[in-house]
Amino acid sequence: MKVNKVLVIGVGLIGGSFAKGLRKRQLVEEVVGFGFHPEKLQKAVELGVLDRYETHLPTAVAEADLIMLAVPLGAMSSLLEEMNPYLRPETILTDAGSAKCSVIEAVKSVFGHLPSSFVAGHPIAGKESSGVEAADGNLFVKHRVILTPTEETDAKAIQAVKQLWQGLGACVSEMSPAYHDEVLAATSHLPHLLAFNLVDLLNEHEALGNVFQYTAGGFRDFTRIASSDATMWRDIAVNNREAIVKWLKNYRDSLDGMIELVEDKRGDQLFELFQAAKEARDLHIVQRGKELQDCDFE
Amino acid sequence: MKVNKVLVIGVGLIGGSFAKGLRKRQLVEEVVGFGFHPEKLQKAVELGVLDRYETHLPTAVAEADLIMLAVPLGAMSSLLEEMNPYLRPETILTDAGSAKCSVIEAVKSVFGHLPSSFVAGHPIAGKESSGVEAADGNLFVKHRVILTPTEETDAKAIQAVKQLWQGLGACVSEMSPAYHDEVLAATSHLPHLLAFNLVDLLNEHEALGNVFQYTAGGFRDFTRIASSDATMWRDIAVNNREAIVKWLKNYRDSLDGMIELVEDKRGDQLFELFQAAKEARDLHIVQRGKELQDCDFE
Numbered sequence: 274m275k276v277n278k279v280l281v282i283g284v285g286l287i288g289g290s291f292a293k294g295l296r297k298r299q300l301v302e303e304v305v306g307f308g309f310h311p312e313k314l315q316k317a318v319e320l321g322v323l324d325r326y327e328t329h330l331p332t333a334v335a336e337a338d339l340i341m342l343a344v345p346l347g348a349m350s351s352l353l354e355e356m357n358p359y360l361r362p363e364t365i366l367t368d369a370g371s372a373k374c375s376v377i378e379a380v381k382s383v384f385g386h387l388p389s390s391f392v393a394g395h396p397i398a399g400k401e402s403s404g405v406e407a408a409d410g411n412l413f414v415k416h417r418v419i420l421t422p423t424e425e426t427d428a429k430a431i432q433a434v435k436q437l438w439q440g441l442g443a444c445v446s447e448m449s450p451a452y453h454d455e456v457l458a459a460t461s462h463l464p465h466l467l468a469f470n471l472v473d474l475l476n477e478h479e480a481l482g483n484v485f486q487y488t489a490g491g492f493r494d495f496t497r498i499a500s501s502d503a504t505m506w507r508d509i510a511v512n513n514r515e516a517i518v519k520w521l522k523n524y525r526d527s528l529d530g531m532i533e534l535v536e537d538k539r540g541d542q543l544f545e546l547f548q549a550a551k552e553a554r555d556l557h558i559v560q561r562g563k564e565l566q567d568c569d570f571e
Numbered sequence: 572m573k574v575n576k577v578l579v580i581g582v583g584l585i586g587g588s589f590a591k592g593l594r595k596r597q598l599v600e601e602v603v604g605f606g607f608h609p610e611k612l613q614k615a616v617e618l619g620v621l622d623r624y625e626t627h628l629p630t631a632v633a634e635a636d637l638i639m640l641a642v643p644l645g646a647m648s649s650l651l652e653e654m655n656p657y658l659r660p661e662t663i664l665t666d667a668g669s670a671k672c673s674v675i676e677a678v679k680s681v682f683g684h685l686p687s688s689f690v691a692g693h694p695i696a697g698k699e700s701s702g703v704e705a706a707d708g709n710l711f712v713k714h715r716v717i718l719t720p721t722e723e724t725d726a727k728a729i730q731a732v733k734q735l736w737q738g739l740g741a742c743v744s745e746m747s748p749a750y751h752d753e754v755l756a757a758t759s760h761l762p763h764l765l766a767f768n769l770v771d772l773l774n775e776h777e778a779l780g781n782v783f784q785y786t787a788g789g790f791r792d793f794t795r796i797a798s799s800d801a802t803m804w805r806d807i808a809v810n811n812r813e814a815i816v817k818w819l820k821n822y823r824d825s826l827d828g829m830i831e832l833v834e835d836k837r838g839d840q841l842f843e844l845f846q847a848a849k850e851a852r853d854l855h856i857v858q859r860g861k862e863l864q865d866c867d868f869e
Contacts, residue, residue: 347838397787416787446785459773460786464793466829467765472848474825475757485855486862487744488758489695489714491799494792495762499852501789503845510833510841521830525823527772531764532819535808540645543808547801550770554797557770557783564784 276365276433277302280327280337282352284308284317287369287396288343289408293322294441297410301437307333317405334359339433342368342376346508349376353383365430366391371457371505372513373421373450389427392434393450394420395457396443401500414442415565421450444568458516462509463524466517468499469506574663574731575600578625578635580650582606582615585667585694586641587706591620592739595708599735605631615703632657637731640666640674644806647674651681663728664689669755669803670811671719671748687725690732691748692718693755694741699798712740713863719748742866756814760807761822764815766797767804 279295281288284306292304306314306326314326327333334340334356344352349370360366366388370376373393381387398416400407418438422431435445448456475484510517534542577593579586582604590602604612604624612624625631632638632654642650647668658664664686668674671691679685696714698705716736720729733743746754773782808815832841 397785399787399789417785419785456779456782456785459776459779460782460790464769464790466833467769467826468793469845469848470825470829471762471765471822472852473844474822476847476851478757478821481754481757483858484754484758485851486859487695487715487717487754488855488859489697491697491796492758492762493856494795495766496852497792498789499848500856501845501849503842503849506845507838507842511836511838514833514836518830518834521826521833523776524769524772525826525830527768528765528819528823528826531768532816532823535764535812535819536816538809538812540805540809544801544805546771547767547799547804549774550767550797551799551801553774553783554770554794557786558791558798560781561784561786 276339276437278305278336278338279303279437280305280307280333280340281323282307282333282340282342283344283348284314284322284326284405284408285343286399286403286405286407286412288341289317289322289405290398290410290412291341291343291369291396291441292317293320293408294410294413295437296321296324298440300440301339305333305337313405317408320405320408322405322408330355331359334364335361337364339365339367339437342366342370345505346370346372346375346512347504348508350379350383353379357383362388362390364390365433367394367434369394369396370512371395371461371509373453375512377421377423377450387423387425389425390430392420392422392426392430394418394434394438395453396438397461399501401497403502403505411442413438415568416443417565418443418445419453420445420447421453422447423450444565454513454516458513458520462513462517463520465498465501465506466510466521467524468496472496472499574637574735576634576636577602577735578605578631578638579603579621580605580638580640581642581646582612582620582624582703582706583641584697584701584703584705584710586639587615587618587620587703588696588708588710589639589641589667589694589739590615591618591706592708592711593735594619594622596738598738599637603631603635611703615706618703618706620703620706628653629657632662633659635662637663637665637735640664640668643803644668644670644673644810645802646806648677648681651677655681660686660688662688663731665692665732667692667694668810669693669759669807671751673810675719675721675748685721685723687723688728690718690720690724690728692716692732692736693751694736695759697799699795701800701803709740711736713866714741715863716741716743717751718743718745719751720745721748742863752811752814756811756818760811760815761818763796763799763804764808764819765822766794770794770797
């Protein structure tokens with residue numbers, strides 16, 4: 274299945290990096306952008322992120338071989354509604370949303386069924402800066418992209434999406450939407466919410482004065498993800514609510530256990546916990562690096 | 572007050588970086604090391620961290636103009652007991668412990684009073700690697716060092732310790748021991764315990780499989796501090812127990828509020844929280860950089 278024209282809807286950090294990478298590596302013939310702010314699309318063209326942009330959604334949708342939805346989760350439903358009348362059945366539809374069940378539900382609800390040409394996806398990459406200015410054609414190199422096809426999904430559509438991501442240097446895995454949402458709630462959504470919570474907590478405690486001035490690199494790294502885009506994270510929190518609440522509560526319960534250990538001065542048990550975390554983390558960094566190195570990038 | 576001979580007890584990351592920096596910048600005549608593992612001290616000499624080392628504590632202590640205690644908090648009391656008979660009253664005693672009230676209590680309890688030559692201190696710098704191999708003479712450049720003198724402390728001793736840290740490129744502040752312990756509980760001890768807790772939580776959930784493989788840079792940064800030394804952190808947890816428990820509970824209560832917002836899909840309030848955190852964090856990074864730039868390093 275040859276993809277010539279790609280339409281990217283939502284040309285921010287992720288959509289822009291996808292577009293820029295496709296162009297840079299000449300993986301398709303043309304990368305067109307669509308969004309609701311023409312001045313940002315113009316900027317994207319100037320930055321070499323897009324070949325051109327469309328301001329008329331029906332034209333843009335009708336012409337595309339593959340459409341990448343890279344808008345916040347909260348914007349998916351209304352966008353799909355608008356696109357629906359103009360989408361050709363052979364056009365491959367994919368997305369980059371951070372939660373997959375809610376996107377699949379939105380597609381099903383708008384189209385009345387799950388089109389075989391729809392391939393839900395999620396690149397595990399990002400930075401705390403957002404917007405097309407931060408777009409980077411190498412953002413996905415040696416990063417995982419997770420596809421969550423369903424039984425309705427056409428194998429050729431999966432293959433086409435997979436090839437584009439691999440062309441961008443990514444390591445593509447497949448899993449069920451529910452497993453994706455659970456794993457990402459634990460490994461990404463939970464730490465983001467924990468970091469937001471810490472910065473908010475310290476920011477509000479004015480009795481202590483500006484405590485941020487006494488922080489060092491550890492704090493800066495720990496809270497880097499608290500500089501992420503608030504709209505995106507609001508939408509993730511709402512759209513992956515169940516799994517996130519579960520993991521926030523798991524975390525809270527585990528924290529209660531740690532509070533008890535500190536209160537009771539249980540040095541030995543604290544040492545064991547800290548040491549286990551250190552070992553798991555050190556191992557994880559080594560392992561993960563190796564796994565991505567071994568990944569089939571062809 | 573001229574400091575010629577410096578004795579560093581505990582030649583790990585912090586003690587080693589202090590020693591190496593003093594030598595590199597020729598701030599004193601001789602830097603001697605003491606510790607309970609001669610092979611590590613030998614290694615430190617080979618690495619250029621120390622001029623030489625002593626294996627006999629009484630000699631080492633009696634000869635020093637200034638002694639830096641860079642051992643884990645849990646080792647302070649017994650070390651002070653051992654040193655006490657040999658310490659000359661004019662020898663300046665300082666430390667690098669991450670909690671200050673407990674060190675001051677230990678000194679008071681061992682000596683029966685707070686010697687005027689004792690200057691409690693804490694460099695706000697570190698990395699997740701530990702040991703003398705990780706020692707770096709520039710570790711403290713543009714980093715804060717907090718001194719927490721009491722009313723007993725001699726102004727000249729404070730000045731001598733301050734000058735050494737400034738000579739290493741650090742920005743030196745003074746505050747009360749209790750305020751230090753409260754601020755550091757919030758900005759350093761709390762995030763470390765949160766990171767340990769997250770890694771332990773995910774490490775134990777084997778039902779999900781190895782979730783670490785689906786993490787990216789955000790997770791890596793968030794959990795970097797969970798690779799810190801377990802002994803050091805056990806000692807901090809036990810020795811700054813009260814302030815840490817208070818902040819862990821503050822955090823837990825604040826997290827309960829966030830859980831409620833996600834459960835109730837309060838998108839607007841979540842957006843406000845995330846946005847406030849992002850703004851505080853972005854501002855803090857800019858502000859802090861500026862403050863350390865403006866700091867008097869002379």
